Amino acid sequence: MHAAPGASPLAPEWLTVPADLNELHEPLWAGSVARAQDGELAVGGLSVSALKEQFGTPLFVLDEADFRARARAFKDSFDAAFADVCGGVDVYYAGKSFLCTAVVTWVAEEGLRLDTASGGELAVAARAGIAGERVALHGNNKSDAEINRALDMGLGRIVVDSLDELTRVGAIAQGRGELAKVMLRLTPGVHAHTHEFIATAHEDQKFGLSMASDSTEEAGLSAAEQAVAAAAAHPGIDLLGLHCHIGSQIFEPDGFALAAEKLLRFLAAMQDKYGIVMPELDLGGGYGIAYTPVDTPRPAADIAVAMAAVVRSTCAELGITAPRISIEPGRAIVGSTTFTLYEVGTRKTVRVDAPGGDGAADNVTYPRRYVSVDGGMSDNARPVLYDADYSAILANRTSDAAAQLSRVVGKHCESGDIVVRDVYLPADVAAGDLLAVPGTGAYCWALSSNYNYLARPGVVAVRDGSARLIVRGETEEDLLNRDMGA
């Protein structure tokens, strides 16, 4: 049980009562977010109440300079760390985390490239006008139309996920009299999450070509090796190299390093055995960000240095020229650039038995306050999907009221419709107040839905004191547009 004043026995172990409920915990927020003189939260000098006035709530508020800075930080720190290894790194922004034409433009302007995973994402890339050479296409079940579109756009790489797909991509390219530039997605048996990784010999997931030697009918030949041999021999395929992606929300470099080492050893063995050169190696994305005050992600530069050390020493040991390295961060570029602005509606307080049963015996209960906001699982599905934790702060004013353990919930017809499971908020938070939930730039708008016929929120980009919609919010008309009538 907690001893701190205001602490609730219902709070999870990791959650502490902030010394000052009005203070921003810096790693959670975009660079230009701060309390203004009058106590209001402001981004790029624009107050949240002005943003609400102009654009309504819920609203995704993105700091454009912060996005650009995080994109540059990846590019610059990986370039620096790998300069002597392979002359720099190609950074592919993982578009699935949040994609619109403005974002594609920023990515291209900052010297990054773009990862896509569907025809629709390719359509956004095409609309934004990024050069096809700088775009990659992923996916474990690409359609013929998507493969053709990739070839039409002259994509820099198609990341092939299976032996079936290799055959299809090869045949389509050959039929067009072209060469498809292909990376092979391998599963190195390394699975990382936040602070740990596990390494297994076998893979039990839908993505990628297994490196395990019993993964095909042919004894001793892995699916990965079969694919290398087939790709190298195929007249429709230009085999660029290998790819892996080991997980998401990863804080420590050791999982990336182990995967890099496994892939390099395999790459060297294949080059030797089949007399080919694979000039590229993609180590995927998954770099973690802070969602709550206990998350402590490392700067991109630290991870880059650790990964470069392993690539450098492994290539030296194997006596091979290091392939050109690429990476695919999504969340770590866009996640912290954005907060969601909600308006508070109803509140209620329930009494709950203390966890662990020590209070239940003598009938001691504790209050948990539910604070409802005007969005929910339709604009942030991650708490429902992954039990993801978030944090929230009173945004339209400061408060000296006592801390109260609160659960921020949405307005959907689901009791699991939770936005922030546990957070201390001032006791006087009331209807009409604004709450800001940071860290919602990645996989929130992207996963948004129209559940309960809620209109999906817009995304506003703030830069140099001005705000513009980069994706407008839906209207009631949008909601009815596809209803064909009785």
Ligand SMILES: *Cc1c(COP(=O)(O)O)cnc(C)c1O
């Ligand atoms: C999702 C994904 C990424 C990006 O992951 P983040 O956790 O957002 O960095 C990169 N590469 C591949 C293949 C992915 O599927």
